[in-house]
Amino acid sequence: MVSRTLLKSTLTLGLGVSALLPVVLLAVWSFAGRWYFPALWPSEWSVRAWQSVFSPTSQVWTALWGSLWVASVTAVLGTAIALPAARALSLGTVRVKGLLSALLLAPLVLPSFASVMGIQVIFIRLGLADTRPGVVLAHLIPVVPYAVVLLGGVFGGYDARLEGAARTLGASRSQVFWRVTLPVILPGVLVSLLFAFLVSWSEYLLTLIVGGGQVLTLPLLLFSAVQGGDYAITGALSLLYIAPTLAVFAVIAPRVQGWRT
Amino acid sequence: MSRLSITGLGKVYADGPAVLEHIDLDLVSGERFVLLGASGSGKSTLLRVIAGLEEAQSGDVQVDGKSILSVPAEKREIGLVFQQPLLFPHLNVERNLSFGLNLRGASAREVAPRVEKMLSQTGLGGFGKRLPHQLSGGQEQRVALARALMTDPKVLLLDEPFSALDAPLRREMRRWVVELQRQAGTTLLLVTHDQEEALAVAGRIGFLEAGRLRQVGEPEDFFLRPAGLSVARFFGGQNFIVGQQHGSTVQTALGPFVTPRQHSGPVTLTFRPEALELGETASNSFRARVRGASFGGTFRNYELEVNGWPLIWHAAPSIKATVGETLALHVPPEACWTVPESLA
Numbered sequence: 293m294v295s296r297t298l299l300k301s302t303l304t305l306g307l308g309v310s311a312l313l314p315v316v317l318l319a320v321w322s323f324a325g326r327w328y329f330p331a332l333w334p335s336e337w338s339v340r341a342w343q344s345v346f347s348p349t350s351q352v353w354t355a356l357w358g359s360l361w362v363a364s365v366t367a368v369l370g371t372a373i374a375l376p377a378a379r380a381l382s383l384g385t386v387r388v389k390g391l392l393s394a395l396l397l398a399p400l401v402l403p404s405f406a407s408v409m410g411i412q413v414i415f416i417r418l419g420l421a422d423t424r425p426g427v428v429l430a431h432l433i434p435v436v437p438y439a440v441v442l443l444g445g446v447f448g449g450y451d452a453r454l455e456g457a458a459r460t461l462g463a464s465r466s467q468v469f470w471r472v473t474l475p476v477i478l479p480g481v482l483v484s485l486l487f488a489f490l491v492s493w494s495e496y497l498l499t500l501i502v503g504g505g506q507v508l509t510l511p512l513l514l515f516s517a518v519q520g521g522d523y524a525i526t527g528a529l530s531l532l533y534i535a536p537t538l539a540v541f542a543v544i545a546p547r548v549q550g551w552r553t
Numbered sequence: 554m555s556r557l558s559i560t561g562l563g564k565v566y567a568d569g570p571a572v573l574e575h576i577d578l579d580l581v582s583g584e585r586f587v588l589l590g591a592s593g594s595g596k597s598t599l600l601r602v603i604a605g606l607e608e609a610q611s612g613d614v615q616v617d618g619k620s621i622l623s624v625p626a627e628k629r630e631i632g633l634v635f636q637q638p639l640l641f642p643h644l645n646v647e648r649n650l651s652f653g654l655n656l657r658g659a660s661a662r663e664v665a666p667r668v669e670k671m672l673s674q675t676g677l678g679g680f681g682k683r684l685p686h687q688l689s690g691g692q693e694q695r696v697a698l699a700r701a702l703m704t705d706p707k708v709l710l711l712d713e714p715f716s717a718l719d720a721p722l723r724r725e726m727r728r729w730v731v732e733l734q735r736q737a738g739t740t741l742l743l744v745t746h747d748q749e750e751a752l753a754v755a756g757r758i759g760f761l762e763a764g765r766l767r768q769v770g771e772p773e774d775f776f777l778r779p780a781g782l783s784v785a786r787f788f789g790g791q792n793f794i795v796g797q798q799h800g801s802t803v804q805t806a807l808g809p810f811v812t813p814r815q816h817s818g819p820v821t822l823t824f825r826p827e828a829l830e831l832g833e834t835a836s837n838s839f840r841a842r843v844r845g846a847s848f849g850g851t852f853r854n855y856e857l858e859v860n861g862w863p864l865i866w867h868a869a870p871s872i873k874a875t876v877g878e879t880l881a882l883h884v885p886p887e888a889c890w891t892v893p894e895s896l897a
Contacts, residue, residue: 453639456606457697459626460633461653462704467627471652475643 315534321527341524345532351513352532359493359509360536362424366431366492371484373432374439381440382447393440400437407433408501415502422506430502431492438491439484446480479547486544493537555617555707555740556582557603562612564598564764572598573609574764580708585734585741587751589787590761596744599761600710603742604633616707627656632706632739636713638693640685646672646696647681653704667703674733675699691722698730702737709734711743715750727753748788760784776825777888778814781896785823791865794822798891806860807839812889820891826867827852828888831880838883841866843874857882 321327325338345352380386381393399407408430412421420426450473458472459465474481496511503509510533517526557580564573572595580586590596601607603614605626613620621629640649650671651664672678675695685693694714701709711730715723731754734741743754751758752772759769760780768780779785782793796805798820803810810822841864845856852867855874866882874880 451637451639453635453637454641456601456604456626457633457635457639458641458652459606460604460629460631461700462627462656463652464625464627467656471656472641476641478643 315531318527318530318534321523322525322531324524324527327523338524341522341528344525345528351508352529355508355510355513356532356536358424358507359511362427362431362499362507362509363489363492365424365428366435367485367488369428370432370435370439370488370492371443371481374436374443374484375481377436378440378443379447382444383450383452396440397437399433400441404430404433405497405501408498412501421502422504424503424507427499427503427507427509428492430498431495433498434495435488435491439488442484442487443477443480446477446484450477482544482547486540489540490537556580556615557708557740557742558613558615558618559599559603560613560615562599562602562609562614564595564602564607564609564611571764573602576612576764576766578759578766578769580740580742583738583740585731585743585754585756586759587755587757588742588744588759588761589746589748589751590744591746591787594761595764596761597712600633600712600742600744603708604631604710605629606633630704630707632701632704632709634694634697634701634709634711634714636716638685638690638697640693640696640700642685645682645684646677646688649685649696649700650703652700657704671699671703674736675729691718691726694718694726695729698733702733702739705737706739708740708742711741713745714743716745716747723750724753730754760787778890779823779892782821782823782892785890785892789826790823791826792824794862795894796820796822796891802836803889803891806862808836810837810884810889811886812891813887814891816891816893819894821894822889822891824884824889826854826865828884829864829866829868829882830885831872832883833881834883837886837889838881840879840881843876843878843880846874846876 320334322341323337323339324334325336325340327334327336344350377396381389381396386392411430411433415421415426415429420429454472454476455468458468463471494511495509496515499507499509499512503512505512510529514526514529514533517529557578559576559578562573562576563571565571576599578586588596588599598607602609605621605624609622614622616629616631621631640646641652644652647668650668651659654664654667668681672681675698677692677695677699680688680692680696685696688696694717698711698714714730715726718726727750730741730743741754743750745751755772757770758772758775760767760775762783768775768784770778775784775788776790779788779790782790785793794805794807796803796810796819798804798812798816798818800817801811801813801815803812803820803822805822812822839859841857841859843855844858844863847854848870849867851870853870853872853874855866855868857864857866857880868874
C-alpha cells in the first residue's frame with residue numbers, strides 16, 4: 293500500500309516539523325544580534341544572550357537547580373501517593389469508590405489557582421510559604437490526580453492474584469511489593485514519574501504564589517525575561533528550559549515499551 | 554510428607570450467605586485428595602483459607618498437629634497452584650522457579666542445579682530463559698506447578714489447575730501431576746468441578762455443595778452409595794424413583810425393590826443407568842417401554858418409561874432395541890441404593 297505509507301511518512305514529517313520548528317526558531321533567536329521586522333533572518337549574529345545566561349551573576353543555575361529539585365521531589369512523592377490510591381480504586385477494594393475518585397480527580401476540574409489562595413494562608417502559618425517543600429506540596433495538587441489516572445490504567449491491566457501466588461511461595465507483603473508488584477507495573481510507574489515531573493516542571497503560577505519569589509524556578513526566570521522584552525535571552529532560556537525534559541524523556545521512554553504482562 | 558487436618562472450619566462474607574460451613578477433613582501424609590463441587594460451592598475459598606490468602610471465622614487448620622491459622626501465608630509452606638498459571642511476567646522461567654528459594658536466602662550455587670533438575674523433570678529443559686508470554690498454556694501451567702514444588706511444600710493445593718487446557722493436554726497433565734506427587738510424596742489437595750479429573754487423580758474424594766462437605770469417601774462410593782441426590786446427579790445418576798422403604802424393601806410405582814441398605818420411611822430409590830439388565834426376576838423387576846434410543850459411543854442410550862416414570866438405560870452396544878418395544882428388565886439388588894427423604 294504505497295499511498296498509505298506515503299500518508300504515514302507525510303504525517304510523521306508534518307508532526308516532526310511542527311514540533312521542531314519552534315525549537316529551531318528559539319535557537320536562531322538566542323544567537324540573534326539584530327533581527328528586525330520584516331527581515332526573515334537576523335542581520336547580525338551574537339553570543340551575547342548565552343554569555344549573559346551563563347555569566348557568574350546569572351540566576352540560571354539557581355533556577356535550574358530549583359526546578360530540578362522541585363520537579364524531582366514532586367514526581368517521586370506524587371507517584372508514591374498516587375500508587376496506593378490508583379491500586380485501591382482500580383482493583384475495586386474500596387466501598388465509596390465513586391466519591392473517592394471524584395475527590396481525587398477534583399483538582400483536575402478546579403483551577404489550582406483558586407485552591408492555592410486558600411492554602412497559602414495555612415502555608416504562611418506553618419512556615420511553608422516561600423520554601424521549596426511548600427512549593428512541592430502545592431505542585432502535588434495538580435500532579436496527584438494525573439498520576440492517579442495514569443496508574444489507574446496501569447492497574448487495570450495488572451493481575452493482583454500474582455501477589456497471592458508470591459505469598460504462597462514465601463514472599464512477605466513488602467517482598468511482594470518490591471519483587472512482584474513494582475517490577476510488573478514499572479513501565480507505568482516510569483510514565484507516571486515522567487508526567488508528574490513535566491507537570492511540576494511547567495508549573496508557573498503555583499510556584500510564584502507559594503514560593504513568593506524566594507523559590508526560583510526556570511519558568512519564573514523565563515517569564516521575567518519575556519516581560520523584559522529581550523528575545524535573545526528568552527530564546528536561550530527557553531532552550532535551557534526544554535533540554536532537561538527532553539533528556540528525562542529520552543531516559544524513560546525506551547524503558548516503557550519493555551515487557552508485556 | 555505432612556498431615557492436614559481441618560476441623561469445624563467456617564467462613565461467612567460480611568453481607569452474604571456462609572461460604573464454608575463446619576468443614577471437617579483429614580488428609581493423611583502423602584495422600585491425593587480431590588475436592589469436587591460445582592462452581593460457587595466454596596472449594597476455591599477453602600483452598601485460599603488453607604493457604605492463608607483468606608481468613609476463616611471459625612474452626613482450625615492444622616499441619617502435622619500444629620495450627621497454622623495464625624501463621625502468615627508466606628510462612629505456611631503450603632503451595633498453591635491456580636487455574637491461571639500466574640507466572641511473574643517480568644521473570645524468565647528459571648527465575649520464576651527460583652523465586653521461592655531466593656526468598657529463603659539460598660545461594661545461586663544451591664539454586665541453579667535444583668532449577669535444572671526441576672526443568673528436566675517437568676519436560677521444560679531448554680525453556681529456562683524464556684519469558685512467560687513466550688510459552689504455550691500447557692507449558693505455563695507446568696512452570697506454575699514446578700514453581701510451587703521447588704520449595705518442597707508440606708501440602709500442595711491445586712485449584713482447578715488444568716481447566717484452562719484442552720482435553721488431551723488435560724489428561725496428560727493429570728498423569729504427570731500424579732507421577733510428580735508420587736515421587737515427591739507431597740500431600741496433595743486438588744479442587745475441581747470435573748468428575749473425570751477427580752477419578753483420575755484421587756485416592757479419596759470429598760463432595761462440596763454450598764459450603765458443606767456432603768460426602769467423603771472412595772471414588773466408587775459416589776457412584777454406588779451416594780449420600781444425597783445432588784451427589785448422585787453430579788456423578789451421572791439419572792434414575793430416581795420415590796418410594797416407601799421398610800427394612801431392605803422399597804415399594805415403588807415400578808414394584809418392590811430389594812436394596813442393600815436398611816431404612817424405614819419415605820426414600821428415593823436410585824440406580825446407575827448402566828445397572829439395568831435384561832430379563833425378569835422375582836423383585837427389582839419391571840416392564841419398560843422404549844421411548845427413545847441413541848448411540849453413546851461405548852454404550853447405547855435408551856430412554857425408557859415404566860408406569861409414567863422415566864428411566865435411562867446405558868446398555869451394552871450389542872443390545873439393540875427399537876423404539877416402541879416393551880422390554881422386561883431388572884436391577885440387581887446390590888446396584889440399588891436409597892436416599893432418605895430428609896437427605897434428598
